[in-house]
Amino acid sequence: MLERKESPLVSPLIGEKSTIYSYILNDIANAVFQSGDRLVSTKLAEKYQTSINPVREALKQLQGEGFVTVEPNSGARVARFEYNTLRDVFEILQLLEPYLMSWFVEEHSEEDRNEMESLLKEMETATDQEYRALDTQFHWLTVKNHYNIKAVDLWRRNRLILLAMQSNVRLNTTRIKQSIEEHKRIISGLKNRDVTAVLDIMTEHIGNSGKYWTKYLSRNHI
Amino acid sequence: MLERKESPLVSPLIGEKSTIYSYILNDIANAVFQSGDRLVSTKLAEKYQTSINPVREALKQLQGEGFVTVEPNSGARVARFEYNTLRDVFEILQLLEPYLMSWFVEEHSEEDRNEMESLLKEMETATDQEYRALDTQFHWLTVKNHYNIKAVDLWRRNRLILLAMQSNVRLNTTRIKQSIEEHKRIISGLKNRDVTAVLDIMTEHIGNSGKYWTKYLSRNHI
DNA sequence: TTCATCAAAATTATGTGTAATTTATAAAAA
DNA sequence: TTTTTATAAATTACACATAATTTTGATGAA
Known part of the structure; x- marks a missing residue:
């Protein structure tokens, strides 16, 4: 073309x-x-x-x-991506992530975890643009093989909307550090195959992310 | 046209x-x-x-x-609607319904409840074809006004897939009776604005429905 | 100025025609 | 008989043309 x-x-x-x-x-x-x-x-x-x-x-x-x-x-x-959209998307992700994740905790391979750790290493030195890409890859890894194709597709679409809304905006360093910390805890939870622990961190992780962005948007009257 | x-x-x-x-x-x-x-x-x-x-x-x-x-x-x-699809659809509905419903429990009007009760009355004398229509209307009532448009749309689409899969098939009388009973309990939970009670019944309701259909499909090798 | 009106331009909606591709059918070879 | 191959039919994909609709912008009246 x-x-x-x-x-x-x-x-x-x-x-x-x-x-x-x-x-x-x-x-x-x-x-x-x-x-x-x-x-x-x-x-x-x-x-x-x-x-x-x-x-x-x-x-x-x-x-x-x-x-x-x-x-x-x-x-x-x-489509108009604005405050309400962000809220809706986050709330849907908050339903989906634990559901998809709980399967991953049980079924993931050591290989998966190694890949996640190497992504995490890259995150530590990434710019905010790169960080978003790595974060997406990280979470994609945890959902892409789930048996519920419809749910995966749903997750993917909502995640794309987030990316679209966020690609204009710089992440601040504090949030990145916090986010990396949360990813670390996710990995260690995976190591122990501790479903409830991982789900707790996940909900916290999404919640924090959601808070960050809703604050950002309301501050900027979008 | x-x-x-x-x-x-x-x-x-x-x-x-x-x-x-x-x-x-x-x-x-x-x-x-x-x-x-x-x-x-x-x-x-x-x-x-x-x-x-x-x-x-x-x-x-x-x-x-x-x-x-x-x-x-x-x-x-x-699209191919088969055993896995049914499972996926039910699992997504099982995430969505409680989320949508908990809002409805708090925010619904007495009018809503009256409408639900009149639907319930019709159900008692309905054929299985009619029953499905009434059941759909009943649940549509509880989700259609939710603020999360994306979630509502999602619910709607998954519900349509269920309808498509089920419209060939007759419901048995036992399941209809059980289902009506569950609807009654939902309404009485709504009356008391008792979120946890309603959510419990809902998960049970969807679960029962899912069990019924997965059994049906596996018995018929779809 | 502000609002209403109307014509021109832009854009969408959709019908028609044709090339490219796939599927179906049947004849020929193994 | 089964498989291969060739041909015809069906179907998709897309370019183009035209009709319908909306938007824009200019003009004139309040």
Whole structure:
């Protein structure tokens, strides 16, 4: 189709790579197209060197997945990611993560844990952009093999919305340090296969993250 | 577009009525199109008296929502609803229902409760087809006004999948009686605004329903 | 200035036609 | 008989064209 700068940030969460669908989703997740932006099919067709029909179909699919809203006779927009959305997404993740995680605690391999630890090492020296990518990889590792494909997909989509909302914003150092600490505790809980301990940390982890972002958003009147 | 027999069964869960999208979704939810059936765009265009582009777009949206699978260069099919799907759907509902319900316990009006009681009355004399419709209405009442739109939508979609899987099958009388009893207990819990009691009954209710259907499916090797 | 009105431009919605691809069918070879 | 291969039919994918609708912007009246 067209030259596209790679978006390594989101890659694990977006499967197929070379479709208009994934181009647009990448651009949404990386805030190239931001909350509320109009997605004009003719413009997109030009951008991706194709005709409008494939674009419209991609937009319809993204509408079905909740990333795009389509107003009849008025066109498509990036879904509005604002305060309420963030709250809703976090609350859904707070239901999903423990469910997905409890399976992982029992079933994960030592290999998984090693991979997590190497991710954690990278986190310690990462910039905030890199940190978000690593954090995503870390959690993706804990959900991607779960038997409930629908739940995994759900998690993935909500996580992408978070990424889209956050990619404009810098993480502060305190929150990163706190977050790394929480990841460490998760790993040690996994080592002991201690389900309740891990779930406790997880809920705390998501809760803290949620608090951080809702505070951020309310401070900035989004 | 075209004459369509109404599908009162699913109506509350499918919003807009006169689009190709909702026609197809209705037909899926009512098992006119069944699990795995091919959805040939030319045929559908003919059926709904339109061209293939709108059909393709509707199918793409349904793909995004998980009702349809699309294999490139091979076409669309109704998503496969089988044993694993049922398990996954029930497990997701088991996460969602308590979350949505706990809000309803606190916030519902007396009017809501009256409506639920009149639904319950109808249930006592309903055929199994009618029973499913009433049951759906009953639960829809408890979730539709929740502030978390994403969660509500999620519930709605999973519920539709259940309907699609079950619309072929007769409910037995014992299960209906048991189910009515559970509904009664839910209402009385609501009256007392007793969150924990209602949630307990809910988990039991979903659990029983899940058990019934997984048993049914495994017995019939689906 | 502010509001209402109307025409032009932009954009969406969808119908039609064609190339590319896959699937189905049947004949030929093992 | 079974497998392979070739051909025809069906179907998808997409470019293009046109109709319908909305948005924009200019003009004139209050």
